[in-house]
Amino acid sequence: MAIQDIRLFGDPVLRTPAAPVTTFDKELRQLVKDLEDTMLDAPGAGLAAPQIGVGLRVFTWHVDGELGHLVNPDLDLSEECQDGEEGCLSFPGIYADTRRAMNVVARGWNMHGDPVSIEGSMLLARAIQHETDHLDGILFIDRLDREQKKLAMRMIREAEWAGEQAPTVRVSPHATFGAAR
Numbered sequence: 001m002a003i004q005d006i007r008l009f010g011d012p013v014l015r016t017p018a019a020p021v022t023t024f025d026k027e028l029r030q031l032v033k034d035l036e037d038t039m040l041d042a043p044g045a046g047l048a049a050p051q052i053g054v055g056l057r058v059f060t061w062h063v064d065g066e067l068g069h070l071v072n073p074d075l076d077l078s079e080e081c082q083d084g085e086e087g088c089l090s091f092p093g094i095y096a097d098t099r100r101a102m103n104v105v106a107r108g109w110n111m112h113g114d115p116v117s118i119e120g121s122m123l124l125a126r127a128i129q130h131e132t133d134h135l136d137g138i139l140f141i142d143r144l145d146r147e148q149k150k151l152a153m154r155m156i157r158e159a160e161w162a163g164e165q166a167p168t169v170r171v172s173p174h175a176t177f178g179a180a181r
Contacts, residue, residue: 002034003041004052006089008161009139013050014090018057018135021071024113028058032069032111035060040067044089046127048134051090059131063124070118073108073132077101084126086140094155098143100126 007013021028031054039047039060048059060069078101086098104125106118120128130140141152156162 002030002037004034004038006038006042006047006051007053009091009141009156010162011053011090013053013055014134014139015137016050016055017137018048018050018055020057021109024071024109024111028056028071029111031056031058032060035069036062036067039089042089045123046131047089048131050134050137057135059135061124061127061131063120063127066124068118069111070106070108070116070128071111073106073128073135075129075132076105076107077129078103078125082122082126084123086126086130088130088140090139091141091152091156092161093159094141094152096141096144096148096152098126098140100129100143104128106132 031049034052035047035049035058038052039062043062045063046059046061049056057072058069059073060067080102081099082102083097083099085095086100087095102125103121104119106120106128108116110116118128133140133143141149144152
């Protein structure tokens with residue numbers, strides 16, 4: 001098991017668009033394993049490579065007992081939307097209602113370079129969109145309306161982890177994306 005430290009809000013890697021994966025090798029398979037181990041340990045419903053300081057377009061998810069990963073995702077989103085509570089392992093203890101597409105079809109590759117297509121709705125659709133946003137340097141707070149974002153930023157400033165620099169800070173096991181509190 002290779003649990004990595006999760007980067008927290010304020011770390012520039014979280015705002016930097018990730019590079020496409022071009023080599024499907026042992027190092028990529030190790031990255032996917034590190035993402036899975038770290039996500040499950042946190043615990044969370046998803047984790048993107050930038051959240052552990054790796055600027056590649058890879059993420060994992062663990063939703064409704066299903067563990068998966070996607071490399072170089074491309075999303076088709078439904079017009080129908082859902083609102084729901086969302087959080088992020090890079091924002092321990094911060095949650096906000098966030099609007100997302102209800103359904104998603106995600107196309108990309110697995111860690112071996114085989115093409116895959118994932119169809120998801122509700123929480124899986126939310127997780128896939130959230131993690132793909134991470135790959136584009138977009139954070140869930142960017143999706144909030146002005147008042148929600150203002151409140152979230154105040155909560156972040158008041159959080160005990162505010163101003164800490166990853167990778168020395170470990171995430172609380174109670175801080176999860178998409179999990180019941």
